[in-house]
Amino acid sequence: MQLHFGSVPVLVVSSAVAAREIMKTHDLACSSRPKTSIATRLTYNSKDVAFSPYGEYWRQVRSICVLHLLSNKRVQSFRNVREEETALMIEQIKHYSSSSSSSLVNLTDMFVTLTNNIVCRVALGRKYGGTKGGRRFKELLAMLGELLGVFNVGDYIPWLAWMNRINGLDAKVENLFKEMDEFLEGVVEEHVDRRKREGSDSVNLGSESKHDFVDLLLQIQQENTDGSPIHRDTIKALILRLKWPKWVLADRPLGRLAGRPPGRPDESLSTAVVTFVDCDCQLSRWMTPRMFAGTTGKEPIKGRCPLDPLELTGQLDPRQGACPWTRQREVPPGPLQADRLARSLTYSDMFVAGTDTIFTTMEWTMAELLKHPQIMKKLQNDVRKIAKGKLNITEDDLENMYYLKAVIKESLRMHPPAPLLVPRESIQDVKVMDYDIVAGTQVIVNAWAIARDPLSWEDPEEFRPERFLNSSIDFKGHNFEFIPFGAGRRGCPGTLFAMNVDELALASVVHKFNLSLPDGASGEDLDMTEAAGLTIHKKNPLIVIPTPYSC
Numbered sequence: 241m242q243l244h245f246g247s248v249p250v251l252v253v254s255s256a257v258a259a260r261e262i263m264k265t266h267d268l269a270c271s272s273r274p275k276t277s278i279a280t281r282l283t284y285n286s287k288d289v290a291f292s293p294y295g296e297y298w299r300q301v302r303s304i305c306v307l308h309l310l311s312n313k314r315v316q317s318f319r320n321v322r323e324e325e326t327a328l329m330i331e332q333i334k335h336y337s338s339s340s341s342s343s344l345v346n347l348t349d350m351f352v353t354l355t356n357n358i359v360c361r362v363a364l365g366r367k368y369g370g371t372k373g374g375r376r377f378k379e380l381l382a383m384l385g386e387l388l389g390v391f392n393v394g395d396y397i398p399w400l401a402w403m404n405r406i407n408g409l410d411a412k413v414e415n416l417f418k419e420m421d422e423f424l425e426g427v428v429e430e431h432v433d434r435r436k437r438e439g440s441d442s443v444n445l446g447s448e449s450k451h452d453f454v455d456l457l458l459q460i461q462q463e464n465t466d467g468s469p470i471h472r473d474t475i476k477a478l479i480l481r482l483k484w485p486k487w488v489l490a491d492r493p494l495g496r497l498a499g500r501p502p503g504r505p506d507e508s509l510s511t512a513v514v515t516f517v518d519c520d521c522q523l524s525r526w527m528t529p530r531m532f533a534g535t536t537g538k539e540p541i542k543g544r545c546p547l548d549p550l551e552l553t554g555q556l557d558p559r560q561g562a563c564p565w566t567r568q569r570e571v572p573p574g575p576l577q578a579d580r581l582a583r584s585l586t587y588s589d590m591f592v593a594g595t596d597t598i599f600t601t602m603e604w605t606m607a608e609l610l611k612h613p614q615i616m617k618k619l620q621n622d623v624r625k626i627a628k629g630k631l632n633i634t635e636d637d638l639e640n641m642y643y644l645k646a647v648i649k650e651s652l653r654m655h656p657p658a659p660l661l662v663p664r665e666s667i668q669d670v671k672v673m674d675y676d677i678v679a680g681t682q683v684i685v686n687a688w689a690i691a692r693d694p695l696s697w698e699d700p701e702e703f704r705p706e707r708f709l710n711s712s713i714d715f716k717g718h719n720f721e722f723i724p725f726g727a728g729r730r731g732c733p734g735t736l737f738a739m740n741v742d743e744l745a746l747a748s749v750v751h752k753f754n755l756s757l758p759d760g761a762s763g764e765d766l767d768m769t770e771a772a773g774l775t776i777h778k779k780n781p782l783i784v785i786p787t788p789y790s791c
């Protein structure tokens with residue numbers, strides 16, 4: 241169906257057939273991301289992979305992600321981190337279950353801490369858990385997830401963007417950004433200093449070295465040699481493109497621009513989509529489609545931006561939905577901005593795209609297992625049989641745990657962590673199932689509805705992992721009835737990373753403990769209410785009574 245959120249056309253896709261059209265047949269045409277002011281601000285002006293618009297910059301950073309940070313080899317190289325941290329979590333659960341008088345354990349908290357610790361070690365080189373700064377970082381991450389899921393009226397009705405200054409949203413985003421940035425600034429500084437002391441050549445990009453993501457990104461920026469995805473020519477091209485942004489400013493007195501919109505609304509421009517909210521330049525925040533009244537939208541314009549001494553000329557085209565300043569200022573960062581890239585990639589993609597989704601999967605899977613004791617029993621038997629009395633499960637054991645994999649798939653089917661995936665935006669006019677979709681349409685794929693569609697699934701509301709046994713249906717983006725990780729060009733590059741963490745953690749918990757609910761509650765009583773956000777987790781934490789199981 242097509243909706244209009246204020247001035248933005250929005251296409252909502254809720255069937256496997258339509259998802260296939262968007263993510264396969266018209267994947268290229270629908271491969272951008274809509275610009276939303278909160279995500280833009282929190283991701284250094286969309287300098288991450290997930291929120292970056294389709295284009296050269298996105299290709300560059302995505303290939304860094306796929307080839308260097310999240311490749312099979314690299315993910316394997318962090319195996320010891322996953323095994324160590326999971327073993328620590330098991331010890332903690334044991335400790336809490338024996339020391340607390342009620343034996344209650346907040347499993348959600350355990351999963352959040354585990355995921356944060358793994359992601360911190362892999363991305364930043366060390367854990368930030370126990371310290372005051374670490375605890376604050378955890379809080380900031382939770383706020384980040386929450387803010388990214390906020391519906392921001394200014395993105396859809398730009399002239400209402402002022403509301404965010406009154407209701408405190410702008411300030412909240414700004415404060416979060418500053419605090420996050422300060423933290424990450426410290427992390428990058430630490431790495432730069434260490435590289436200076438130890439010699440930067442110590443990082444070998446091709447090897448399975450155990451350097452963290454910040455090290456790797458700094459090295460990628462420094463090397464740019466053949467064999468790395470950023471070839472010399474690409475870098476040169478990027479530097480060329482980096483020459484200077486084309487600042488443009490309407491050729492009229494600044495005072496008038498900054499003041500109230502002049503003129504009456506022009507009919508022909510009344511539907512113009514103008515997004516200014518992400519601009520640092522306060523002037524542009526005042527502009528509304530009305531400001532273009534009386535212009536053809538194509539006049540050459542010339543001026544000086546108050547934030548930049550350069551004077552440049554350009555063309556103002558409000559129909560493009562572009563802020564005359566911000567959009568034109570968007571340039572790919574070249575090697576000159578190494579630390580910025582490192583900050584933005586690790587923080588946005590690892591922490592935003594990675595942490596929340598991983599622990600949410602653990603949380604929902606465990607909740608479903610508690611709701612279905614027979615499935616829990618079957619899984620425990622299977623896991624314990626494969627582990628054959630071992631002290632700890634290792635990743636080698638996971639290979640044969642087919643039932644565990646089916647349980648996790650079923651959990652991802654019923655509770656996709658990002659139920660509406662990450663919205664896309666069409667970059668050209670396209671015909672989808674005989675309907676005309678104009679360029680600039682926001683496309684939301686409702687993976688949640690698709691995964692519960694009775695046309696694709698038998699008894700879709702039932703938690704039945706068996707449906708995935710002896711079935712070729714997988715989440716790799718080929719089966720459009722099951723797309724928790726998306727599909728196509730913008731599909732999730734972190735699937736392997738996530739599954740390794742989830743499988744090991746879940747297998748280890750069910751291996752080591754029998755779990756029950758507090759106050760003798762049965763699984764049927766378990767509260768499955770969802771919280772709001774970009775990633776949907778349980779509203780209330782999962783509290784359990786673990787009883788250690790000895791093999």
Ligand code: HEM
Pocket residue numbers: 289290291302305310589590593594595597598601656657658661662663664723724725726727728729730731732733734735737738739
């Ligand atoms: C269970 C865990 C995860 C789930 C369910 C998940 C889900 C998704 C989804 C639905 C998308 C959007 C796909 C689309 O638009 O077609 C996505 C994109 C992305 N994910 Fe994940 N993800 C998970 C874990 C991770 C991890 C661990 C990382 C990184 C370490 C990661 C990094 C990314 C990135 C960078 C993108 C953006 C890709 C692009 O726009 O080109 N994800 N993920």
